[in-house]
Amino acid sequence: MKIKSMNESKKYEKANEKLADIKEEVGKVIVGQEKILDQILVAILCDGNILLESNPGMGKTKMVSTISKVIGLDFSRIQSTPDLMPSDITGTHIIDEEAESAEFVFQKGPIFANMVLADEINRATPKTQSALLEAMQEKQVTVGNQSYKLENPFFLMATQNPIEQEGTYPLPEAQRDRFMMKVELDYPSGSEENQIVERFTEELNFSPDLEQVISQASLIKLQEFTRNVPIADDIREHAVEIVRETREKDNLDYGASPRASMNLVLAAKAKALIEGRSHVSISDINAMAEPVLRHRIGLSFKAEKEGKDEDQIVQEIVHKV
Amino acid sequence: MRVEKLLKRLKREFIKVNVIQASLDSIGLFLTMNLVTFLFSIEIASGLENAQILLAVSIIFFIGDLAYRTKNYRLEIYERENPELKEVLRTARDNLDKSDIASQALFDDLMERARSVTSDSIIPSKTIIQKILVVGGLSFMTALSGIADIQIQNNPTEILSNFEGLNSKDNNTERKGLDEIKFKNSSRILGEPEQINTGSNISIKIQGEGNKTDPGFESYNEDKEVAFEAADPQMPENLKLAREYSLAIRDFE
Secondary structure, three states: OHHHHHHHHHHHHHHHHHHHHHHHHHOOOOOOOHHHHHHHHHHHHOOOOEEEEOOOOOOHHHHHHHHHHHOOOOEEEEEOOOOOOHHHHHEEEEEEOOOOOOEEEEEEOOOOOOEEEEEOHHHOOHHHHHHHHHHHHHOEEEEOOEEEEOOOOOEEEEEEOOOOOOOOOOOOHHHHOOOOEEEEOOOOOHHHHHHHHHHHHOOOOOOOOOOOOOOHHHHHHHHHHHHHOOOOHHHHHHHHHHHHHHHHOOOEEEOOOHHHHHHHHHHHHHHHHHOOOOOOOHHHHHHHHHHHHOOOOEEOHHHHHOOOOHHHHHHHHHHHO | OHHHHHHHHHHHHHHHHHHHHHHHHHHHHHHHHHHHHHHOOOOOOOOOOHHHHHHHHHHHHHHHHHHHHHHOOOOHHHHHHOHHHOOHHHHHHHOOOOOOHHHHHHHHHHHHHHOOOOHHHHOOHHHHHHHHHHHHHHHHHHHHHHHHOOOOOOOHHHHHHHHOOOOOOOHHHHHHHHHHHHHHOHHHHHOOOOOOOOOOEEEEEOOOOOOOOOOOOHHHOOOOEEEEEOOOOOOHHHHHHHHHHHHHHHHHO
């Protein structure tokens, strides 16, 4: 019994080591941004989707493609434009001319990949945006009257440009709620930027040899592991209390949904696993509160007038609870 | 299983510490009450020794105190005193029924960290030392009062008489109280009342022994018969009044 238990402990340690290896491999290409990398890993471990807000030229595509290589996942990228149609994402039925009798066959769209980057999602029309809803939530797409299962694991990262709002279609609350986290990518520090410039200007195509650290099967196992990370009842209650408080807060027009409570606890579990802890801590909950809640709450006029943003309100709630 | 044992062990250790605390509290209570009852000569209940009653009270207090302390048991007490166990103990307790890899890793981690945890960490040494000193002081005072026989008052009636007249408003009440006490003690002091016939003679024989050589012997060497009348036959009205008065006192009792 004891030997078995020790082996299981070793398995857990091995999972931690694997996650550390992923970060190390990604670090061969991406300079800094450890916090963002951690949050992306958290979303992957939780089988969740990310809404990434950043200015252009921050290396979002590079980061996601690098992660997909390291964890052995197929990667595809969709550039959203106002004339992008849902079928451009999901795929469409085309006539197979090579067949004996002309038949309609389904031509898979770019959504059929393990990791999908939907760039500037707010430039796509609401119709196209909503085509992503089913993919994000149900892990399937429906074309005509036929539903097609997406690859497992499936991970969608959508980006938004916080500066240019003209000619955009802001995501409705219902769609924003389906993103597990909203990650805000900030500019690198001076030394980091210097390192980036050095790394990407000395070679024509900078592409170091990246090792695939884990297989798809291992990643699915890790996702199961994440859900099993133990959490104390009072710590879980603390997470629920934070989310509930967003519904009571004066400075907010609307608060977060119960889905936010689930995502907060799940994100805290993944964070504990990444940090090599065998249990969820209050600090994990507090650390994940901002990325999980910031896109799920609506600031009131009063809060905007006071110059507060979502992160400040979430921090106030965390301190209060 | 191992974690369950650990949690049980921690609870046992907690109870041990609280048995010590509850014992000291009840001993202190016993000694305090014993000293007070001795110094003020208080009789708690007639027919029972003070010590028996105080012992019973102290035992009841011990049981109640221990039950209260045990009821307040929380694993957070260990977590507070052992920061390395922070959140781990609670998490393990809340996930005892799980047997997956992550939970096993947690249990192993907990067992590793809990090796050094004993009841020493949760003993409130300062409080226990203070209580021991109090118990020691009370024991010393008890022994001293027994040796020196220091008692503040022996008789409660004397205490009452000391306060007599202090407050003019209550003077009548105090006086009434004292009278009642006197009436109640009249039989003991005067003996049971009996009917006697007035006008009869009471004979008293007085005899003595001595040597003739003793000085003054002769003046007392003869037997004398002395007769007293029980009452003055000339005062029948007074006698009747006295008798009625005596009977009234008897009825009053």
